[in-house]
Amino acid sequence: MSNQRMIPILFEEDKLLAKIAERNHLAFKILYQKYYDIIFKxxxxxxRCESSAEEVIQETMLHIWQMGDKLKAINNIEAYIKTIARRRAIDLLRLNEKAANIHKELLAISEVEESSIRDGNTMEYAHLALTEGIGKLPEQQRQVYQLCYQQGFKYKEAADKLNISHGTVQTHMKLALKFLKGYIHKHSHFAIIAFIFKFL
Structure with a gap:
């Protein structure tokens, strides 16, 4: 039996939203269960990831809960929820793809022939900057980066190993990659920076 069938819809949606705006937990639970399956699917x-789909549900419904009185101005809550969920899902997809591309190209630095770069020491400097940058990351960001991109763990596996949420792993990865980008920018030759930044 789907979640949305677990609790009957007790209110018309405009009244339901009004009660959620008043911080009525039962009304929120009804709305949550009504749209759970829709957002998840x-x-x-x-x-293509159950934990990421669950994260989209949590963040979408948290957004609804935090809207307060603004909910009363929504005429079509289903369309609104679908829009919020779609945006969050696309954001997560882009974040995952960007992280994968950044890591791929950072690793490719060590494989680029020196003849393709003006300065023969550029590759060495870039590799050193990357290594130093990883060492300067906050502990949990460094652990997440090393698990996911140096040891090949999936985000969910890293989350389980570190006893943190899947979303926290993604946040740490985003912050780690942002820091590494800035660190390499400050410590590497402009040619290798241009090469890396094509993919950021």
Whole structure:
């Protein structure tokens, strides 16, 4: 039996939203269960990851809960929820793809022939900057980066190993990659920076 059938819809949606705006937990639970399957199925088709789809649900419904009185101005809550869920799912997809591309190209630095770069020491400097940058990451960001990109762990596996949420792993990875980008920018030759930044 789907989640949306677990609790009957007790209110018309405009009244339901009004009660959620008043911080009525039962009303929120009803709305949550009504749209759980809809959000999950859409998100999973896009992300191909159950934990990421669950994250989309949590963040979408948290957004609804935090809207307060603004909910009363929504005429079509289903369309609104689908829009929020779609945006969050696409954001997660882009984040995952960007992280994978950044890592791929950072690793490719060590394989680029020196003849393709003006300065023969550029590769050495870039590799050193990357190594130093990883060492300067906050502990949990460094652990996440090393697990996911140096040891090949999936985000969910890293989350389980570190006893943190899947979303926290993604946040740490985003912050780690942002820091490494800035660190390499400050410590590497402009040619290798241009090579890396094509993919950021």
């Amino acid at each position: 859409f998100s999973f088709r896009l992300l």
